[in-house]
Amino acid sequence: MKPEEIRVQLSEQPLTPETPIAEAGAIWLARLASAGIDSDDDDDDLDERTREQQRHHARPTITSYETALRIFVRWAERNGRTRLGDLQITDLVTYARTLRKRSYDLSQRAATQHPDRRERLSERTIHAYVRPLFGFLALADSQGAISFRIAAARPEVSRVLPRLPDPVAPTPPDLRRLVRFYDKPHGEEHERQMLTRLRNAALLHVLFSTGARISEALSLDVGDVVRDRRILPRVIVRGKGRREGTLFIRRHAEQALHRYLAARHWPSATEPLFIAFDPRTAGSRLSRISGWRIVTSAANALADRLIWEGKTDEAELLRQVTPHTFRHFVGYHLLNEGVSLAEVSQILRHRSVEVTRSFYASYTDVQLQEVHDQFSADPWPDE
Template sequence: MTVSEERMEPTTPLDRAGMIWTARLESAGLDLDQDADDLDDEERRVREEQRHHAQRTIETYQLALTLFVRWATRQGRSCLGDLQLDDLLTYARSLRRRTYDLSQRAQQAIEAGQEVERLSPRTIHAYVRPLLGFLALADSFDALPFRAAAIHAEIVRALPRLPDPVAPTPPDLRRLVTHYDKPRSEADDRTDRLLLIRLRNAALLHLLFSSGARISEALSLDAGDVCRDRRILQQAKVSGKGRREGTLFIRRPAERALRRYLEARSWPPASAALFESLDRRTAGMRLTRTSGWRIVHGAAEALANQVALEGKVDEAELLRATSPHSFRHFVGYHLLNEGVALAEVSQILRHRSVEVTRSYYASYRDVQLQEVHDQFSADPLE
């Protein structure tokens, strides 16, 4: 019997119950009779696409449960049968009041009478909401002394209200995107590896600028997703947030940057990662999100220093705050400024609905309405 097939009982320890829940999350949607060790790379990729929950989602749920179990243990709850009806409600309120802290360092600060920064509303939601699923599974085995559905409404009311998501105003990134197009000094391309690093970085920036891709989407691409018969495609299929499939549009500047990069790699196999690490320790591995952020931040920091010398202090400050996601916001704002319909921008950015796009760019809509109002409203007669 696998862990996911185990039953939960009132006597099941909380940490063991957590393992059962996590195992079920990881196996949801998979054929359990299929031995993963016997699969080739392509079959493993298909298997991952069939999984109901992305790995990052599972890791987030695991963290939420670990923190709750740690809190519950401190309250004298060691197994499922020990949990009380209002435990999760008390836990959620303690996170809001910060009377229960998640790190030992912060706990020491509280005991010393020092002020500790409160958790953000989104963090509290991320720590509490997954636990409703955990309790629902335990309840389905009659392992709890109460009904999980009875506390759902109370938990929702106890959680803080999430702020409306608003996209920050990005700097003009048209200058930044070309940062890696040419060597900045004679030392930049002195070896084949350094040349390839620059071409890779240029290709990544151009792809983000062209498509408005999330950094995770860009880094998940394989060479075959953007190239066919040594020809760069104008569109690339990608599995985005929530595993929704979408299309990245590759414009001419990005096409040229990708071609130079893939030519320098001697046109790698279609299954090879598009953006590979070229560090000596991790060479050949897929580039990580952290590395992607460093590539963008390095270019933005260099340009910010240059812009500051030109006396453009505000623009330099915006550049220093630039992240890979800033390219996505730039694409959204630029398209809307050019008069592209909100529904079309929503499809290009692969949002789950037009309302998401509308809420992200609400500040833009206010500015646009102000301009329309000023231009077309009637003036009083003299």
């Protein structure tokens, strides 16, 4: 039996009060892993990328949920709660409080080898461990496998969770110099070195032009951006939550993509846009880790140059650059040019304008301060 068939079969098992919590968790995770995929499809007819596009949850998300669930199951079993029917609302509240205790360490190895190094979990980590439990228990609740309603448990647990600070996008450095880091060779190049540099340049230009998430950029195929050897000005992409959005390719990014694909002799539409060129993984889709390395290596190299120019503050900001910094730069730059918050929200493909507002709240406060200082009335001078 194929892995996908095993997951689908496991996900269809019913939950009862007698179901072990660990087994119920495996059933819930199997449902997440197969969500959105038609079980009648032939596995041989769907490649892995197509299956990933059909999933409602990305693999890293499922992996983080699995970690959170494993930690909860370990805690529950230590406290005599092995079946779904054993759980009570007070158990969930106690678990949330336990996560907040300084003496609690989730790592068994740390507890045995470094008992004096236990540190308090961050607020975001606590929420990341508790939040998936609501989804897991909602499934159990829908099948009558627990003795309480999840709607009643949620406010009780939320009351003891630490309050999260409002998300704020960090003020990014000026990336207009960084985006051209790979445009020109820094010496003689062999073919593989040239292809690597052109690929890196194209990636930076795409991030700078579109504000795309690194996962969105790396998921593109050649056919997503090219028609008859012409770079498309608008590219359809699926972002978080499988929501469809548009990436806008500006002239500089179009030229970088054209140089890169021409050097690859215009590969077929089904091939990945950004591929690896090292001998071990040549031809495979560029990994997220490699994408990060391309960006951070350029940022650090440019920072070294700026140190020699005496621009230490700018260099320090560049050392903190990640692929996501390009996204923040696009947001800040558009707002600074007078683009409305609603339009920036659509360009960045946020779930709602309120998400955009929360991320750039500190920026809008600064902007309002500048407007207030510039246009507010002053008292008449003393006569």
